[in-house]
Amino acid sequence: MATSGPPIQETQxxxxxxxxxxxxxxxxxxxxxxxxxxxxxxxPFEAVFATxxxxxxxxxxxxxxxxxxxxxxxxxxxxxxxxxxxERVGIARQLEHLPETQKxxxxxxxxxxxxxxxxxxxxxxxxxxxxxxxxSLLKAAETMDPGLFTAVAKNxxxxxxxxxxxxxxNRAYERRYxxxxxxxxxxxxxxxxxxxxxxxxxxxxxxxxxxxGNDDDRTxxxxxxxxxxxxxxxxxxxxxxxxxxxxxxxxxxxLDTLLGTDGAPAGELEVGxxxxxxxxxxxxxxxxxxxITGRGELEAEISRASRSIPPSTRRALEARDRTCVAGRCDxxxxxxxxxxxxxxxxxxxxxxxxxxxxxxxxxxMVHEGGWGLRRGEHGRWGLVPPVKLVAARARSA
Numbered sequence: 001m002a003t004s005g006p007p008i009q010e011t012q013x014x015x016x017x018x019x020x021x022x023x024x025x026x027x028x029x030x031x032x033x034x035x036x037x038x039x040x041x042x043x044p045f046e047a048v049f050a051t052x053x054x055x056x057x058x059x060x061x062x063x064x065x066x067x068x069x070x071x072x073x074x075x076x077x078x079x080x081x082x083x084x085x086x087e088r089v090g091i092a093r094q095l096e097h098l099p100e101t102q103k104x105x106x107x108x109x110x111x112x113x114x115x116x117x118x119x120x121x122x123x124x125x126x127x128x129x130x131x132x133x134x135x136s137l138l139k140a141a142e143t144m145d146p147g148l149f150t151a152v153a154k155n156x157x158x159x160x161x162x163x164x165x166x167x168x169x170n171r172a173y174e175r176r177y178x179x180x181x182x183x184x185x186x187x188x189x190x191x192x193x194x195x196x197x198x199x200x201x202x203x204x205x206x207x208x209x210x211x212x213g214n215d216d217d218r219t220x221x222x223x224x225x226x227x228x229x230x231x232x233x234x235x236x237x238x239x240x241x242x243x244x245x246x247x248x249x250x251x252x253x254x255l256d257t258l259l260g261t262d263g264a265p266a267g268e269l270e271v272g273x274x275x276x277x278x279x280x281x282x283x284x285x286x287x288x289x290x291x292i293t294g295r296g297e298l299e300a301e302i303s304r305a306s307r308s309i310p311p312s313t314r315r316a317l318e319a320r321d322r323t324c325v326a327g328r329c330d331x332x333x334x335x336x337x338x339x340x341x342x343x344x345x346x347x348x349x350x351x352x353x354x355x356x357x358x359x360x361x362x363x364x365m366v367h368e369g370g371w372g373l374r375r376g377e378h379g380r381w382g383l384v385p386p387v388k389l390v391a392a393r394a395r396s397a
Contacts, residue, residue, distance in 0.1 A: 014041070018037055018041070021033065038108070038111065039108035039109075040108055042112070043105065043108045043110075043111050043112055044105070044106050044107070044108050046088075046105070046112045046115075047095075047102065047105040047106040047115075048106070049088065050088065050091050050092040050095050050102075050105075051092070051095075053070070053074070053088055053089060053092040054092040054093065054095070054096055056070065057070040057089065057092065057093075065077070070089055071085045071086050071089055072085075074088065074089070087116055087119075090116075090119050090120070090123060091115055091116055091119045093119075094118070094119040094122040094123065094127060094130075095115070095119070097122070097127040097131065098118065098122065098127065098130060098131060098134055100134045100135065100138060101115060101118055101134060101138060104138050104141075104142075109138075109142055110138060110141045110142060111146065113146035114141040114146055114149055116146075117141075117146060117149055117150050117153045118130060118137060118141070118153065120153075121137075121153045121156065121157055124157050124161075124164055124165070124168050125156075125157050125160045125161050125164055125165075129160045129161075133156060137152070137153070137156065140152045147272070150273075151268070151272070151273060151274050154266055154273075154274045155265050155266050155268075155274055157266075158264070158265060158266035158274070158276060158277065159263050159264070159265060162260075162262070162264070162276065162277055162278070165266065165276050166276040166277075166278050166279075169195065169196070169275065169276045169279065172195045172196070173195040173198075175193055175195075176192070176193055176194055176195055176198060177192050177193055178190070178191075178192035179191055179192060196269060196273040196274065196275055197269075197275050197279060197283075199273070200269045200270075200272075200273060204250075204270075204334065205227075205231055206224050206227045206228060206231070207227075207334050207335070208334065209227035209228075209230050209231050210223045210224070210226075210227045250269075250270035250315075250318070250333075251267045251268065251269055251270070251275065251280055251283065252267065252268040252270065252319065253265075253266075253267040253268070253277070253280045257277045257280055257281075258277075258280065258281060260277060260278075260281065264277055266280075267279065267280035270318075270332070270333065270334075309338045309350055309355065310350070313338075313350065313351075313352060313355070314338060316352055317338055317352060317355050317356075317357060318333040318357065320352070321333075321356060321357040322357075323336075323357065324336050324357055324358050324359035324362055325356045325357055325358065325373075325380060325381045326358055326359070326362040326365075326366075326373070326381055326382075326383055327380070327381070327382060327383055329359055329362060331359035333357060335359050335360065336357040336358055336359050336360070336363075337357070337358055337359075337360060337363045338355050338356075338357065339355065339356050339357070339358040339363055339366065340354055340355060341354050341355070341356060341373070342354055356373070356381060362383070365383070369386065370386035370387075371383050371384060371385060371386055372384035372386075
């Protein structure tokens with residue numbers, strides 16, 4: 001028995017309703033509207049689309065249009081790029097074997113990009129492996145943005161099959177390229193791809209070379225471009241042997257990872273992302289290793305008769321705090337200073353217990369601005385406004 005056509009008019013009516021709502025909504029309502037249209041509309045529609053793609057591929061009806069495959073048909077008829085079409089086909093295939101993910105996707109509890117990450121993970125280590133940990137992976141996806149969830153999924157892949165994770169990393173490495181166009185209108189266009197390790201090294205080197213001044217009106221992209229040119233200029237004038245200081249690439253890894261133990265986690269790049277255990281072991285052939293075994297070792301750092309923080313203490317401080325500790329600030333360690341809670345000039349020791357990471361802006365607020373720090377729950381530090389600011393607010397109230 002033939003079925004009626006798709007509910008096009010109803011769908012278009014819903015789209016018009018949302019468009020009208022966004023035109024009339026108060027500014028304070030927009031945030032909730034954006035969240036709801038993803039949770040109740042776009043992501044559930046993507047889940048329905050995946051079901052349709054899966055059935056359409058199995059039917060083979062795309063051949064009737066002369067298409068060589070389902071991806072080619074989607075490109076031609078659904079206004080998708082080749083990569084976007086292939087990604088949706090991969091999702092459709094994997095969701096058939098991941099029922100809980102399919103339900104969460106349809107309910108809008110996880111987003112399209114989360115599901116894409118899970119589908120790629122299933123392609124790399126097998127659907128059965130993902131199905132056994134589906135509940136815990138979905139729980140992580142519900143509380144993380146896709147970028148953070150990708151790191152969780154990559155770590156899961158490494159625990160399940162380190163050999164497959166390494167093979168995937170090698171395939172990513174083989175895709176690397178850098179292209180520089182010929183000058184046109186006074187500009188040279190640059191584009192490329194780097195693997196996780198190469199990207200982390202480049203990002204670390206660029207961050208180290210970005211110098212900000214009080215009157216710096218450059219955009220972030222312009223600052224990175226200038227830092228890259230400066231980095232190349234300095235390297236071009238250096239020794240051809242490659243001797244001398246290199247950018248510091250910080251990787252956190254367990255002892256099991258260094259030993260190559262089965263089920264060990266991947267290495268965690270400080271600037272984001274992960275690398276396989278084998279990559280960690282390669283880098284460890286020519287790297288400084290700092291062992292941190294627990295709280296006791298962190299607190300046993302040796303105090304020096306100097307305000308300067310020893311490198312080992314600095315590494316331990318970064319491993320403990322991870323970011324600037326002030327309020328909700330999330331600036332990474334390379335943008336922070338080690339701050340003495342009890343100032344060094346007042347007898348405060350250069351011990352881990354007397355140190356916290358503060359980004360340059362918050363560090364200046366605490367010193368020159370007169371702000372204080374007060375430890376709150378979860379080990380974070382709240383900012384306490386200076387007396388003069390409190391008094392000014394009281395007068396204006």
